[in-house]
Amino acid sequence: MDPISGNLSSAVRGLVGERVDVIDEQALLQALNSTPVMEGRKQDLWADDAVLRRWAREHGGSGEATELDRLRQARDLLQAATYGPVPEADMRRVFTGVHRLPEVDASGLRWRLTGPPERMLAVELVLAWFDVQERRPGRLRPCGNDECRLFLLDRSRANTARWCSMKTCGNRLKARRHQERARREPGT
Numbered sequence: 001m002d003p004i005s006g007n008l009s010s011a012v013r014g015l016v017g018e019r020v021d022v023i024d025e026q027a028l029l030q031a032l033n034s035t036p037v038m039e040g041r042k043q044d045l046w047a048d049d050a051v052l053r054r055w056a057r058e059h060g061g062s063g064e065a066t067e068l069d070r071l072r073q074a075r076d077l078l079q080a081a082t083y084g085p086v087p088e089a090d091m092r093r094v095f096t097g098v099h100r101l102p103e104v105d106a107s108g109l110r111w112r113l114t115g116p117p118e119r120m121l122a123v124e125l126v127l128a129w130f131d132v133q134e135r136r137p138g139r140l141r142p143c144g145n146d147e148c149r150l151f152l153l154d155r156s157r158a159n160t161a162r163w164c165s166m167k168t169c170g171n172r173l174k175a176r177r178h179q180e181r182a183r184r185e186p187g188t
């Protein structure tokens with residue numbers, strides 16, 4: 001079995017308690033990939049309140065305006081961090097006023113995350129990013145196509161994936177290289 005498969009690590013699962021709607025890898029990728037390039041221009045799918053509100057509610061948020069703003073900020077921050085380097089001061093600001101509280105009951109110890117309610121979903125998104133960095137170092141990265149603004153999470157053993165999608169960027173780049181080669185070497 002792939003040792004790095006599975007969901008969020010126990011560290012983050014502990015942080016968010018028993019919530020079943022935690023931000024997992026797929027939700028993190030959706031967030032990072034919410035600014036695709038379409039017809040040569042960068043779009044922001046999350047600029048649409050309705051789209052982002054749906055995402056927020058699917059992951060346990062309220063969908064209120066301040067929460068959406070915090071999510072957009074966190075998304076921008078995580079995109080920048082994935083391109084690198086990590087904007088440390090901005091990252092720290094996300095966690096202002098956020099605490100982890102130990103709670104003990106018959107089932108044992110649980111850590112509950114508390115903080116300003118309108119910020120918690122953005123906090124969880126950032127925690128999910130750090131969790132992936134820790135469990136899958138170097139595997140969350142920008143697509144190898146410079147004109148693409150998407151990110152990929154390489155779960156393969158070989159860790160050689162370069163494109164957000166072989167169908168789109170992979171084939172496009174292959175076709176372009178083929179054309180360039182054909183131009184350079186006419187008759188081949």
Ligand SMILES: [Zn+2]
Nearest residue numbers: 143148164169
């Ligand atoms: Zn791509």
